[in-house]
Amino acid sequence: MLTIVPERLTVASVLLILLFDKISMKLKRYFNGMKYRYVGIGMVVLLLTVAAGCSIVRSMGKDPAGDELARLEALPNYKNGSFENLAERADKTIKHNLIFQSRPETIRPSHALPWVKTDLNTLPDPAPTVVWFGHSSVLIKTSQGNILIDPIFSNHAGPVPGLITAFPGTKHYHAKDMPPIDVLIISHDHYDHLDYHTLVQLKDQIKLAVVPMGVGSDLVYWGYDPKKIIELNWNQSTTLPGGLQITATPAQHKSNRTYSQENKTLWASYVIQAGRYRMFYGGDGGYGPLFKQIGLQYGPFDLALLECGQYSPNWPWTHLWLGQTAQAAVDLQARLLQPVHWAKFEEADQPWNEPIEKLLPAAEKLGMQVNVPRIGEPYTLGDPPKKAVWWNFN
Secondary structure, three states, X not given: OOOOOOOOOOHHHHHHHHHHHHHHHHHHHHHHOOOOHHHHHHHHHHHHHHHHOOHHXXXXXXXXXXXXXXXXXXXOOEEOOEEOOOOOOOOOOOOOOOOOOOOOHHHOOOOOOOEOOOOOOOOXXXXXXXXXXXXXXXXXXXXXXXXXXXXXXXXXXXXXXXXOEOOOOOOOOOHHHOOOEOEEEOOOXXXXXXXXXXXXXXXXXXXOEEEEOOOHHHHHHOOOOHHHEEEEOOOOEEEOOOOOEEEEEOOOOOOOXXXXXXXXXXXXXXXXXXXXXXXXXXXXXXXXXXXXXXXXXXXXXXXXXXXXOOOOOOOOOOOOOOOHHHHHHXXXXXXXXXXXXXXXXXXXXXXXXXXXXXXXXXXXXXXXXXXXXXXXXXXXXXXXXXXXXXXXXX
16 A cells, blocks of 8 residues: 555645656656657656655655565565465455545544653663654663654655644654664554654664564665664564564555555564563554464563554555454453554544544453553553543544
């Protein structure tokens, strides 16, 4: 799926991405055709000059090629030119109507979300301390090092500023506020998880990056040192110098940053072992047997960070739907659930606070404890969950 955001596209963003795709195809014709040689060369030079200075084009990243692509083609979950999920896709017959459909007035909050200003350089670390910045961006301070997950601080989701903007109250944290990062974890290459502007600003603060197979090509294209990038396939692990152990696990999703290429890089969830604490980050992904399999193989978990927003009947297979987040936490054998992937962007058609309002009764029915901090509010594992209702407004 493209995604200027995971699935939600505006008319302008669709046209823009199609334009860039068409330009790339026409460049090949200009180079290969001699009939309009001189005119073609002039147009190519002009287009390349404009594109070179355009961060929109650069933010689209770069798919694996050459030796990197050959390495992916040898993997068991890379078939017929793309990565595949464990389960067969179940929503092939869904009729997408992403542009011409009504949207509730409450899709964006009526006023700013409450937030907490925290000095991220002085967080306690006897037990992991988690700070959520809205959507799926999370900082975890542990005794073994600082972990930053899917950061997006550029205040819009996608390559085009102003199309899908962050909610008021979610824009107070920036790359400059982050402490030194021992490991950056990226779940997949969609724009609301792999944000070009944020990652360029963070580059000098990040010691290592752990990403799914193929996603390293984007980081290298954006100036990251290949020696500082660790790519993992599902069920592969790496142990970092400080002692953190990170394992990539399956997720039911997809990847792409333009319409012309899909599933050329992998998507993943993660098991994070920090001393005696074990945490799970689900990334993006629909419900399936994989949660129970991960729980049996790697659980139980002290904390599960799971998506609970941006679901839609147009993509029921690639995101958790309503109460499925609570059931996934139970399947994982998690002791505590913290919802992510909500409260920052309008990427589907639900009211902005519907995800949490639907999740809490489902979790209570299943006996699952839920932690719902405000943006920027630190939570330390072992403390009572944050339960203050701060989202009860339209």
